[in-house]
Amino acid sequence: MTRAARMPPAARAILDGDRRALARVISQVENRDPKVAAISRALYPKTGGTPIIGITGPLGVGKSSLINLIVARLRELDRSVGVVAVDPSSPFSGGSVLGDRIRFERRADDAGVFFRSMASRGEAGGVAAATREVARLMDAAGFDVVLVETVGSGQVDIAIRDIASTSVVVLVPHLGDEVQTLKAGLFEIADVFCVNKADLPGADLARKDLSELVGLGAGRSGWTPLVVSTSTTQPSGVEALWTAVETHERFLDSSGQRGIEERRRLSAEIVELVRERVGRELSVRLDRDPDLRKVVDDVVSRKIDPREAAERLERGSAFRR
C-alpha cells in the first residue's frame, strides 16, 4: 500500500486547496482530536518549504493592525498568505483575552488569504504544539507565506523561536525608552525589531536606541537583528518591514543557517513529543503497576525524595522493560 493510497481524505482535501477542510482540521487541532495525528503525518512530506513568520510582542502594540497591512502588502506582491493568531485564554477570564473582537479585516472574497484565530487553553507546551501544527497545516495547504501572531503570553512568545523561521518582535516607543531593561529575552527571539506607532513622540529615539543595542551584540549565528519603524494609523514602513523579513529569509539560505535552525526546531519538537509520551505513560503506570506504586509509596512515606524516585524510574529496569 503506498503512502498516497493511505492518505486520509481530509489531508487530500487540504492539499487540493479545500479551505473548509483546512478550517475543520484546525478545529480538530484546537480540540486535541486524536484524528489529527494521521492527517498531520500524511501532510508532513509536503511541508517545510514555506517561510513561517512569527509576529510577537506585548498586548496593545498593534500587532493585529500591522498584520492586516502585511497581508495587504503580500497580496500586492501576489503572494498568498495564511495567518494564525494565538489567543491565550485564562482560567480566570474563562475565555480568550481578545474575546470576539473582530481582529482581522474580512477578506472573504480573496482565496489567497486565510485567517484563523485560535483560542488557546491549557499548558504553554500544549499551546505551542497546537500552534506549530496549525502553521504546518497552512504550509501544506500551499500558502506562499504563513504568519503566526502570538499575544503577550510569555511562555508562548518564547516558543515562537521553535515555530517560525523569522521572528518579528513588535514594540512601541515608550517601551523603546525602557529598552535598556529589555535584556536578553527579546534578543533571543528577534530577527527583526519593529517599532510600531512611529507617529508617536519618542519613536525615533526608540529606534535609535534599539539599533545601538542590536549593534552591540554579535546577534545569534552571525545575524544582526534589523530594526524598522512602522505606523498603522498613517500606514508607513510596512514595505520596509517586509523587506527586512525577506532579508532575514535570504540570510538563512545564503549562510546555511536555515538547515541548522530547522534541525534545531525539529529536534526540540521531537524531544517535546517524547517527553509527553513518557509523561502520559508513566502517569498511568505509577497508578497501576505495583512496582511503580511501591516507589510512590516510598516517596509518600518520606523514605526517598521525589528526585531519587525519578532517578530510579528513569534508570531502573522497572521503567525500561
Added chain:
Amino acid sequence: MTRAARMPPAARAILDGDRRALARVISQVENRDPKVAAISRALYPKTGGTPIIGITGPLGVGKSSLINLIVARLRELDRSVGVVAVDPSSPFSGGSVLGDRIRFERRADDAGVFFRSMASRGEAGGVAAATREVARLMDAAGFDVVLVETVGSGQVDIAIRDIASTSVVVLVPHLGDEVQTLKAGLFEIADVFCVNKADLPGADLARKDLSELVGLGAGRSGWTPLVVSTSTTQPSGVEALWTAVETHERFLDSSGQRGIEERRRLSAEIVELVRERVGRELSVRLDRDPDLRKVVDDVVSRKIDPREAAERLERGSAFRR
C-alpha cells in the same frame, strides 16, 4: 554513614531555624543552583506535616493585602508562618510584573514570620517546580503554616493544585457578576472562594451567585467549596476566611482525602521530574549519538514525521539501551 552524618550544613541550619540559611537556599532555588538537590533531599524526610495554603486569583484583587491580614490573624493565634509570593516575569518587561513595589508589611522583628517574593522566569513548569521547592523548604524550616501566593499567570495558577493542600481563589465583586462565564477552570482549583473588596457594590450578589454555583456541582472528592467575603480596607472577614481554610484542612483528615491528594501531588511531581530528565538526556543524545542523529535526519528530509520519530525513540532500543 547515617543520613544525619551526610546532611549538608545548609540543611542542618534550616532545620535549626536559621533564617539567613533559609533565605540563601531559596536564592539558590531561584538561580537553579544544582546544590539545591542535596539540601532538598536531606530535608525531605522532615516535610509533609505543614498545611500549604495557596492564594491565587487575577492581578488587582488584593491578594497581597489579604495575605498581610491573614498573617496578622495567624500571629494572633500564635502560629508561625512562611509566605512565598511568585512574581511572574515577562520576556517583554524583562523583570518582574510587580517590580520592587513593597508588597508585604515588614515584620523584621518577628521571627514567627518569613516573607519571600520570588521572581519567576522561564517556562511555567520550571516556575511551579521552584515554588514547590521553596514551600517545602519553609515546611522543613518548621513554620506552622506556609502561604503560597501566585499572581495571575494562568499556567502557574493552575499548578497551585499540585503544590497546596488548600487553595483559596480570590475574586472581586465585578468578577463575581461574570461568574457564569468563569466555568470549570476555577472550580478545579478552588477549595475556598474569597470575594474580596466586600465593601464594593455587588459584593453580596457576587457571593450569592458563587454560593449557588458552588452548590450545583458535587465539588471534587466530596468537598463543596466554601464561599467567604472579605474586605482589606475596612478589615473584615479574615477570621471567617481562615476558619474556612481550617475547615477544609480538617475535611482532608476526616475524609481520608489528605493522603489521596498528597499521593496525587507527589506522583505528578515525579512524572514531571522524569519528563525533565528524559528531555535533557534526549536533547544531548539527539545531537551526539549517530543513531539518534539519523532519526532527526529522517525527519529533516521528511521521510518520517516528528510523531513517528518520537514513537521510535521511545519504543526502540536506541533510547532504552
